[in-house]
Amino acid sequence: MSLSRSLVATAACVWLAGCVATPPEEDPVVQKLTELDGRLLRIERVLTNQSLLDLSQRIAAAQDEARVLRGRLDELQHELGKTQEQQREMYGDVDRRLARLEGVNAGAAGGRTSASGLPVPQGDDRANYQAAFDLLKDGKYPEAIRGFGQFLKTFPDSALADNAQYWLGEAHYVTKQYTEAMRNFHKVLDDYPNSRKTPDALLKIGYCAYELKNWNEARAALGQVVQRFGDTTAARLANQRLAKMDGEGR
Known part of the structure; x- marks a missing residue:
């Protein structure tokens, strides 16, 4: 009986010794875990590479779209520049065409004003308005100033009085008499609040204030x-002048 027990005990010890002596790399459990860990790493690499590929594709697409939009922006800026140039060229002619559409008939001014100050002493308000306007158009500014000034005294209730007041201010403006010009443009706003000349008069008030270096007053008028x-x-011209003031730090 004692011999049998000894043999069993010896066999058990040999088995246990064999389990303890098995290297980790040969252990089935360790091998399985190592295999699973490797598979997991491979999956993570695939997912990472796919994410980078997607991101790269999105960046490339965004860059392509940005190039297209930049090209379109350049085209629009070029078109805007041409449009603004055309508007500036047309602006000086707007009132002359409006005057003709209003049916103003020219009077025979002969390029001079009479002693009374009226370009056409025997003419009506329309004839004298057109004659004074023609003097302004021809660059005869002192004569135009006298003509429009006398027109406003002689025909204060004329339907053309607001236009005459505006052009009187314009004649002073082009001769750089900015203070007097501003006074006349203000009279357009004060005396003829419903005049079609209101936007232009307000714009020129801003211009006069700019020339007089009254920056706050210029910004206020142009902003209005x-x-x-x-x-x-x-309004477009006012925006342009405001942008110029921004560029100058005014």
Whole structure:
């Protein structure tokens, strides 16, 4: 009996010794875990590479779209520049065409004003308005100033009085008499609040203030043009002058 027990005990010890002596790399459990860990790493690499590929494709697509948009922006800026140039060229002619559409008949001024100051002493308000306007158009500014000034004294209730007041201010403006020009443009706003000349008069007030270096007053007047008359040539010109002031740090 004692011999049998000894043999069993000896066999058990040999088995246990064999389990302990098995290297980890040969252990089935360790091998399985190593295999699973390797598979997991391979899956993670695939997912990472796919994410980088997707990101790279998105970046390339965004860059292509940006190039297309930049090209379109350049085209639009070029078109805008041409449009603004055309508007500037047309702006000086707008009132002359409006005057003709209003049916103003020219009077025989002969390029001079009479002693009374009226270009056409015997003419009506329309004849004298057109004669004074022609003097302005021809660059005869002192004569135009006298003509429009006398027109406003002689025909204060004329339907053309607001236009005459505006052009009187314009004649002073082009001769760089900015203070007097501003006074006349203000009279357009004060005396003829419903005049079609209001946006232009307000714009020129801003211009006069700019020339006189009254920056706050210039910004206030130009800002009103933009706010009150947004879809007009006057508003676009006001925006341009405001942008110029921004560039100058005014």
